[in-house]
Amino acid sequence: MRSVTIKEVALKCGVGIGTVSRVLNNSTQISEKTKEKVLDAIKELNYVPNVAGKRLSQNRSYVIAVIVPVIDHRYFSKLIAGLELAADKRGYSLLVASSQHRIEKERDILKRLMQNEADGALFVTHYEHQESEFEDLAIVSIDRHLGKDIPIVTTNNYEATKQGVEYMLERGCKKVAFLGTKPNQASEVSLREKAYLDVMKEHQLTPIVVNRNIDHGQEEGLIKELFEKYQGFDGVFVSGCTLASLLYKEVQERKIKVPDELQIVSYDGEFPIDKHTHITTLEQPLDLMAEKCVELIIKKINQENNFELLNKFDCHFIKGETTK
Amino acid sequence: MRSVTIKEVALKCGVGIGTVSRVLNNSTQISEKTKEKVLDAIKELNYVPNVAGKRLSQNRSYVIAVIVPVIDHRYFSKLIAGLELAADKRGYSLLVASSQHRIEKERDILKRLMQNEADGALFVTHYEHQESEFEDLAIVSIDRHLGKDIPIVTTNNYEATKQGVEYMLERGCKKVAFLGTKPNQASEVSLREKAYLDVMKEHQLTPIVVNRNIDHGQEEGLIKELFEKYQGFDGVFVSGCTLASLLYKEVQERKIKVPDELQIVSYDGEFPIDKHTHITTLEQPLDLMAEKCVELIIKKINQENNFELLNKFDCHFIKGETTK
DNA sequence: CTGAAAGCGCTTACAG
């Protein structure tokens, strides 16, 4: 069953296909009479324009993609939800692709997107890529520095971490540790450790830092390291929600009382694994961030260059049950 | 910066564009010599085929879509994750669209998809639609009967509910209620109430049913109704994870002790709102279901008709803390 | 095994 084409609409009302196209896109002034005729025919034939033709002739897909490590994680699914809303509002569709934490998969996806599958993408990665891999794809990044022309959407990592660490000190912590997974590429996330160190210095406290670059799935090693190398700490600032929930699990197994013996504050705001406790956290405003990502991607697609390269959003402090 | 086209590749190695296309698609026997020549040129020019051309000439997008009420809900994000994996494995991309629980939005999305944006879709809806809205889109449904040719992927609603209700009886419940949102269209979900009623009958117990068709967001009314109309029940079978978490919240506010005074078993397996308790649940195997959805969609796209219209999966009983 | 050509359904200068 072939669908109705623009040619049939044109034929039906005795105009050229160009005219039908112009009516469809409001691209030129069209006489009221013609317009009406065309719209009638469209309705009567139940004509739906085929985007494939449009895409080919305009060299535009009106598709935005998002590349994430996994979809089934609260942080990412909230992000995706926000992107979809924002993209839809601007007439774009959202393609979703997951790399499963594998760089080769990321490359495959980028290559696919560049075949004109998408006009732009939000690329969330922990690996290193050449800017040439993006070519004319309009790429935007979360946290990571991906290239000198690639805008970044991030949070006030420094300020938020400072707030979290200071909060624990105010709540009586004497010895606060920092636990994180160090990004292997330049990233705004690095400011979290810096903020922690600055607060420690300011208070003349000895820092305890376990912050290594690890492969996905190796998070438990970090937590083991924290407990094996150090002792006597009564607070942990955790940079990241996955790590936070793993830490909490470990703490439970060790029968450490939270918050009495140990206080915890995490970054990110989500708690994906254990469902038993609300961790005190600095929540990222993912819906605002998603909206900004879409705005930036579309500006890049349209070659408008009136945007900031670094876009910081404020985190939202949420008191949970892991602090006094 | 125009990208390299098939024409330039053909020119470079002195063959026709048809030959390049055939090499790309392995569509015919090609002499080793020509093949090599073409592949060399492709590599040298860093040629990436443009899917827009392919889509137009083949009248195929190699895109599968999923339409859900919302993305940011564990049930749906798990489903989407499964779909993406399965689609990718078969060479399809995944487009994600959310209806925000609005039928007009669903219609808009369907219309968009039919403009050749997607070849098929998993359509999760609570509303009524005409089959004509789908036209030649290959549609598959979860739970719902959407039309006589539309395959359904669902769970063993009857058996799982029976198992859940009987479990509560075994654990000492004397008076078990059924709480659900009745689908306003024909749906496999209706078998849950039926199973409950059958178990009650078998045990010669008086059924308590609060199962109404409500609008999204009105779930609290159902829970109020349960507590206002009935009393003395010591078990509730809840058909659906959102409802289950709302019920649990209410139960906490009423200071009812779970599981001592009240036991709860839910359908779906996910617990999206309150993070404090594991509800005993019948979990849907969403990854298997997603895989099946993709398989069915692709079969429909290819007009293979060797599939079942009703595809039932077994739920997985998970003992939580809301039963003895 | 392979080339030339038509065709997929649009958009958009160009000319009037």
Add this chain to the structure above:
DNA sequence: CTGAAAGCGCTTACAG
């Protein structure tokens, strides 16, 4: 304001 025509980058009978 509008028509005729070229062009977007592919695929695929057709003919050899």
